[in-house]
Amino acid sequence: MNSLEDVELNLPMDTMSILNKFLLEKEERERKEQDRILAKTGTSSMFEEDWQLSQFWYSNNTRTALGKVVKKLLGPDAQVALLSCPSLYKTIKDMHDHVRLFEFDKRFSIFGDDFIHYDFNEAFCEPEYFIHHTAIYDIIIADPPFLSEECITKTAHIIKKLMKPCAKLVFCSGEIVGPWIAKYLYLKPYNFRPEHERNLANEFVCYANFNIDELL
Structure with a gap:
């Protein structure tokens, strides 16, 4: 070579x-x-995408749209969890204090207590954060890194642990994973299409357990 x-x-x-x-x-x-x-500064700054971690940041329009949805769903004491979508953190944090970012990339530890380090591969190993975060979240937005049944299955298990019984769930992922999302989380696809700063080859879809289109 x-x-x-x-x-x-x-x-x-x-x-x-x-x-x-x-x-x-x-x-x-x-x-x-x-x-x-x-x-430990720069919570408003944007990090470089790490393609090895399958990181692709949302476009400004998508961040604004998802922020609008969260704002309409928020109650004063609502707890919000963001799974593998760090580029959305600032948008949500600017409107609400109770936000946690579950992310594998430790660069985002600069967000202090709002950062929860997690690895979807440990989903069935009862990770330590389950102790304090089980069934406490009212709104969850997830965008797992890989378009595989294994990734969707494990992410779904984590989501079920974190969400309250009546929580609102938004799941952004490729169109190809639709059958697995329906199988493991019972979510429907909606017309809203998440976009990224870099155009991706895979068609992305927004799945949810409520009509997200009505809030946009």
Whole structure:
């Protein structure tokens, strides 16, 4: 396999310049991101997507739309849980104090007590956070990272543990997982389509246990 140096030697000068500029900008973004983590600040900042974790941030229109839905559902003491959708955190936090972000990526620990580290693979191992978070959430929005039955099954188990009996549930995921969502969570698809800052190949759908279209 050619080394990075070999590849660089074979690139035209203008391409090399673009590549170097990209790498420098990426390094600067990562440095600033690390500074925010160390300083425990920057709750309003947007992190870089980590594609290895299948992270894709919502578009501004989608964040606004989901924020509108949550606002209409909120009661004064409502507890809101966001599962694997960190780009929605600031939108919801700006309107309501009782928000928890369940997320595998520990960069989001800068959100302090609002951050709950979780791994959907541990769903059936009774993770420690179940002790304090079982059946306390009135509104849950979930967007699991993978379009597989295993991921949907385990995420569904976690959701059932976290939600109150009459909780409102919004599940954003690919159209392909619809049968599994219907099977494990009994949710219906609605017309609202979540969008991302980067156009994804998979068609995304919003599933819910209430008519979300009426609130938009």
